[in-house]
Amino acid sequence: MRIQAALVESVGGPFTLRDVDIDEPRRDEILVRITAAGICHTDLSTRQVWPRLPMVFGHEGVGLVEAVGSAVTTVAPGDSVCLSYRSCGTCGNCSAGRSAYCQTGIHALNASGTRTDNSTPLSRNGSPVFGSFFGQSSFATHALAYESNCVKIPADLDPVLAAPLGCGVQTGAGTALNVLRPTAHSSLVVFGAGSVGLSAVMAAVAQGASVVAVDPVASRRAVAQDLGAIAALDPADVDDVATAVREITRGGTHHALDTTGRPAVISQAIGSLRPRGTLALVGIGKTAEFDIMTVMTKGIQLRGVIEGDAVPQRFIPHLIALHAQGRLPVEKLITRYPFSEIEAAARAAASGEVIKPVLTFG
Structure with missing residues (x-):
């Protein structure tokens, strides 16, 4: 499937929009059409040193589920979802409600640039494009995510407000x-x-x-x-x-x-x-x-x-409830940018001009 993604093609280089191909979801994967994505300091700092290029970053995605693999049971096509960090769900820490310290390896699941089998779901002109950042790489019109980092949210919640909940908030x-x-x-x-x-x-x-x-x-x-x-x-x-x-x-x-x-x-x-x-x-x-x-x-x-020591499936709904009560006014932090202006948004965040840029997708 052909999508558009923001690639970093050199160490410390800019985000550049390119057409890439994304795999169909495997049995444990969820294809999400991204409607908003926050830019986090981790995206900006990591692109300065990331060795595996070209790479698609982004780990505060929100969108609509378009397709799911055969083993996925927690979300279905049409669901609105907020994406967060990925964990294995079965190790001792995950089983004890401490998935942020997943023993399978936060690096392997979130910051290797590939799936755990070293494959990448993205390619360009037949050549690999690295991704799977935080189990999503949401600086793209579509992303592949997993049940552990995919949280169902209310359909009427503004995706721009929901995006930062996945990491920064x-x-x-x-x-x-x-x-x-x-x-x-x-x-x-x-x-x-x-x-x-x-x-x-x-x-x-x-x-x-x-x-x-x-x-x-x-x-x-x-x-x-x-x-x-x-x-x-x-x-x-x-x-x-x-x-x-x-x-x-x-x-x-x-x-x-x-x-x-x-x-x-x-x-x-x-x-x-x-x-x-x-x-x-x-x-x-x-x-x-x-x-x-x-x-x-x-x-x-x-x-x-x-x-935040948080289990996304439990904590993100709590954050949404706090926002609905007026006790977590996330909108006061946000500046909206169209996806086409991702590099300008990134520079504004790096300079301190804006607090939380959130990309919108048409």
Whole structure:
């Protein structure tokens, strides 16, 4: 079947629309006609280093099921679906409701560029095109997905609002609601007010928590306060971020969330916490240095989090319900772009001009 996809054809190269061919769905696969797709920071950072080219990225797809393989029972043609990360569904962690830490291999299922048998469902002029990114590669008019990452959603839900739920919103809101679990009597500081950080702000505010956001971009700080943050700090405007947060939260925050992955920011987050506080790390980084004595003597917990500790089939419907109640105004983060303008959307996201670009398909 001939489709149109946004290919990255060189390391760090642009998204370029090309005609490609996609396989018919195998017995465990679901063919989805994409109606909207969010652009996530992971798409942008990964294209800078991805070795297997040409490649189709995209992992916040929403669309309509067009065909299913013989083994698929949870969705049917005509269903509206939101796509998320893929997991095996059978390992110990998946069976225990911790599919974000699938033991079969998050890399093999989500970030290898191929199916698990090393085949790719995409080709161009007879040559392989790599894909299967997060079990979808949704920067295309059609994508092949799986039951583990395909969540049925209401047919009348705007696909543009649904798209970020599959990763960015799930990660931020999930880290707040599933891991940190702030209450009306607790506080949270969020470092980095992009789509993940602001989703955490929304979710924590919905629980009645006092939230502080830290970000160097004025427009993002303004959005954080519009979403209910009690303060939004520019790290360049204060002598010491950790001290400022401790003063605002009267002795230190109960919870902290870092979306940056930057060592200096992680140290600030640790310094912001009160005794027995918890820091959740969701930003991708390699190494960080911090004062071990501070962590030990204050009883601080450090917690790495993938995909908000969320099981998509359970958590995405919960996010949709929160939005319907007016408690998760995802629309305040979104800027719409036609699919044909994907590269412009990506550049706007990378520069900080927009928070969450979402592609629309005619």
